[in-house]
Amino acid sequence: MATKKAERMRARESVLGYRMSAGLAAVASVEGEVLPAGRLVQLSPEHLTVCLQKPTALRPGQRANVMLGVGREATCLRAEVVNVHVPTAPEALPELSLRFVAPPLAQGRHIVSMLEGWRDQGQLETPHASPIWKEHITRPDRIGRIFEALTARRCRGMARSEAGDVELSAALFDKYDGRVAWEVRGGVLPPRPFMLEVFGFSSVMHFPVHEAHYDDGLWSVPMPRELVRYRHRRLRRAAAWGGCVARFAHPLWPQVRVERELMDISYEGLSFATEPGEDLLYPGLVLPELEVSLPGGRPVRLKGEVRNISGTASLRRCGMKVEAREEDTADWRALVEELSHPNTRVAGAWDKGTWNLFERSGYFRLSGKSPEDFKRMQDEYREAHARLHRRPRVGYRVVRPIPGSETVEASLSWLKPYSGSWMAHHLARHQPPDERCRGTAREALRDIYLRGFEPAQTDPEVKWFLAYCEANVRWVRFTALDFAEWYQHTGQACVLPFRLMEADARKDWHVPEGFRLEEATAEDLRAMFERLERTRPQAYREALDLVPERLDLARLKGQWSEARLERERRVLVARKDGRAIAVGVMESAHAGLNLFHVLNGLRIIPLEDAGSPEAQDAMLALLAGAAAWYRARGLDAFIHYAEEKATGYTERAGLRDLGEGRIWVLSAQLLPDFIEHLCEATTPRTGE
Template identity: 30%
Template sequence: MREHQETATATALAAGTYSGYSLHAHRPDQGINLILSQPGISSSRVTRLSPTAVWALAEPGTELPPRERPLQVLLDDNGRTIGPLRGEIFWSDPRHQNAPFGIQFVDVTLEQGRQILSALDVASREGRALPAVSPRPIEEALVDPERIRSILKAVCVMKHQGLLRQLGRTMRVSLEYFDVEGSQLHWRLEEPGAQWGPAPHDIEVVGYNSAYRLRVPARAVRGERLVTPIPRQLWRVRHRSQRRVPAPPGLQAHFHHPLWRELGARACDVLDVSFTGLSLSGAPDELVFPGLLLRPMEVRDARGESLWLRGEVRYVGETNADGRRMLGVQVTPLSAEDETRWVRLVSHGLCPNTRGGEAWLEPLWELLADSGYFQLTGLPAERVEAERALFLDTSRRAAQAPQLFCQTVWPSERGVEGTLSSVRAYRHGWLIHQLARRPGKPPGHVPSGQILRDLHVRTLEHAQSDADFRWLMAYAGEHHPLFERLHLTFARAHETSGDAAVMPVRMATLRSDTPSDVDAPGIECGPADAEERVDVALELARIRPAAYVDALDLTPERLELRGTAEAWRAAGLERERQVLVARHEGQVVAAALVELAQEGTTLSGLLDTVRLFPLAPGGEDTFPTLLDEARAWYAARERATFTLVVEREEDEVLLAADSPRQCLWLLSARLLPEFLEYVSEATVGRLPPTPPDA
């Protein structure tokens, strides 16, 4: 009995909870039935099946054996019998008649596994079986004329691929020319000798991470070119929340089958990769199914260098013309070292023109100086050299912690043309910062907007690789043309949904050794106790937007950044926050959130901040005293300066008149794929010139 239980456990570990295929028979004779021989003989309709487990709907009056009791079953596929199979019931609900029950198979033989998967292949081709784990694509109709024009302009300039779909055939096409004045599109057939065929034409084009479908009539056919009007409607299908790109040549995945070790070592070519998945080219008889766990799985490049992943099969395609079948696998790295290697590999594939900053630190520092970044952030000249040493040291350490940092550079013969960084500042929030461009035109033929687009894509897609990512944030210049065009316009359009926020703020650098000397009789300041921290968090949830509260970890359980600070400390870096309160006659009337990060993380002190909140009438009168308490807090940690962030106009008296106006920009992770699509469209260059024969 103990050996049977150990075998059942091993089988359960070979596949996820929702493994195999869901079965949807349209007629009784199309389904697969489960035949139980204990305690009597009964037949039940199978609703989900894999070589590791079966779910079925019990027929009325069926008496199920006790759980974890060995039993034998048969599968009846329209007269074709598979079995006997050994198993045990691991889930049932005796309170309800006709409730589904689940059986965990034990010691399924290789031949039985082939029979089960063969039956499921047939059912899948006939439309009777769907992968139990496959997500459905998201469809959306787009009707705004300006949005449609923006998408099609990006497709044309970026030379994205397209497909013409007709009954019985699919042909490659490209959007060769966008006639803005005539509101016409010029398409070209990429298949030699092919004909356009009858209109209307269904065309599918690919954007940044979405496929767009359009139906258009033909205005003219000129050989291989088709002229159509701009459509009034596009249908967007988002295939993935994260992009996939072709894998580097020679990349292979190696694994052993978790159910049938006799199959030996398996090797599949990797077709494409994303941060969370890859697709493989498998043999036509590869015995895999959705939910199968491939762990560990070694990914080895053409040079023989390898990393290790945990994999779960999510999709199994039909055998193609080459006799291979595509396998979609969701993956996570096995260790921190594997994560670093995996992020580097995928990042380079997603944005081949960009690199991680760790190998370009000296040229990166020169870029920041040449671009005027230090003047923009107000960094005093006397501190520049000291900040350089801190910046280089922190950047080297951050490169080994991709789960917390991303530093992107766009290199060229001149050094570094542009940079953008991000840091996981909070439990669910990534802060993007340090955007800079080198003055002048880069060498070579670099399309307009490509550097800016590539920097955003690599940096923001890196944040997507974090499973806990919920918010993107930045401090953007309120009247800066670039930030206004890219960041603020997009966020303001989504504020009403709660998935974005734009909050005006003013920021100033204060010294920790220059107290205000304001006398505040009857006011006591100090760290908040546990009860006071909860009260502060509840009041912040009342007076600030939900996006702000969640993104900046202002909930009771996250108010002091304990989880985030632990992750930073594990990487050998500082991160801390404390709640200071002002009390009058024992009652809390105001609070200050003081926090810091490793020196050199951001050159403008974006994470060494103080935020002040009045919690009772007159609470703002205690702000000078709270700031003195904050000065002492930073001085005790040997920090010479900190950044005061003012979010209310009435508190601007605490700042110098020339303190810059900025916006705190917040964007939900749900909107990030759409935002990157927006960035891709907003940074495209000029449309190609008119073809001579147009």
């Protein structure tokens, strides 16, 4: 226990304040004993650490007078020993950590003044930020897409060299000559070679430049053969707007009240411009309570921790990690989403607008359907989404309304149909005539995708994202399918073909002679899991909960039940002569959640060669069993995902072919990079 406490204390000290790159002399004395001068290692207005030249007799809890600085600049401060770090390596020196005792406000301001002076002199260590993702991109087509989007958005970059850094912006991409032109601030690039750093949507990309040509006011460099992409945050931060303000009292000096307008915001963090001498902020400072609000809005209460203070001599930026109090979680989420996604809405009465969008966009004519096929489902759709509105952790609908109107330009819905997976569905977009919409069609799609994906990232259980995609839609291929195929070799994504079949549950179904349908036994399930392991990638099995520990959907059904929504799964086996030939996994979901019934579906796993006559009969038997199961739940139709190449049984059953599809599965770890890819794909090109 004591060891764990010491470790927590050491971890707390390691992030508190600033570390010195050069160091200053400091002398500590207690009860007349003078210790040799030590090197200042770390400093904040509440704490300091000194590296000593030899072991000390000081112990935690003892008071000490610390002389900070050199000569006339030295300051005597009262402190208490917090920890003595005795190194294990023989050549290493001991370190002494102390906290200041009831530091007066004037002392805090003096320390901050010293720190800011040392920062300007380059005597503070630059905080080391380890990327959470590093990727080498080598596909020429993908690199071309990236630079096409970077130049369309005129993204900012830095040419970094020993001679200094030069700021630039992407201006022109020539895909035929394979060159990228840059507008350079000051007009001159540093001597070659140098490293070019470009800031994308939520990541930073690096590549070396060995030659550059100046022409017509721009510097042109060859498109690189490799890009190295870094990402430092799990969640992107969006620019704050509308006068959103953070307010708090300083925890050490309550008389210091801070009120600053935010620069950016995310579910887990925020930043603002700070005046260090006034605000007295420093890395590691914990704020037990701060408030964030828009003008006229109700303040949202948060807990915060200062993670870094950065910037130039003219501007200091405070980056902070925040967490909403439990009772303010929903309000904080709403505030972040209002600032991050001003063009979209989740809350509100959008049933009529969305239904009209489905009709005029042609969504109701997909897969050979007609609007008449969906009329009777309108009340179910409205009722199901009313329940989701109260439980966004199970699902939600994103709409992009036309300004000042109830008309919806684009919509995309989200559900959590499996324990750690979120599914995108009901995508539709259409700009009605004579309506003024914001931006282009691509921008509308980007808005609803971002508003859908980013909240799902905050689900602590999220591991996978999935969708049932049409196979031959160019937009789907260009955005979702291409990206997943790039990463299939990593095991973090997969794209699998299937045919979407619709079965009529009302007709007369017959089980082929000699077959018997039964509940799957433990032995049957083992055989099914072994077959899945041989024939399906792990991403597929994990995302669809086709694994032993989650097959029954028990935890998920509890979450759906709290939202007063139904979710079921049942496993049947088709036997002949006592032998298990095929297993069927049937699922159902609350009426109205998906208009094409993709969650009221049967998935068949043959345990023998799928093309054999017995396997075909077994799969036909499972269709008959599924029809009875769905009919008992009041459903006239259900879906069958035909994933095997041998599909003769579907013709014998008279199933309606709704088209070729792809199951798209993506790891949550890849989502930030997929979002960046989406932004590249939806950036309007020249002439749009």
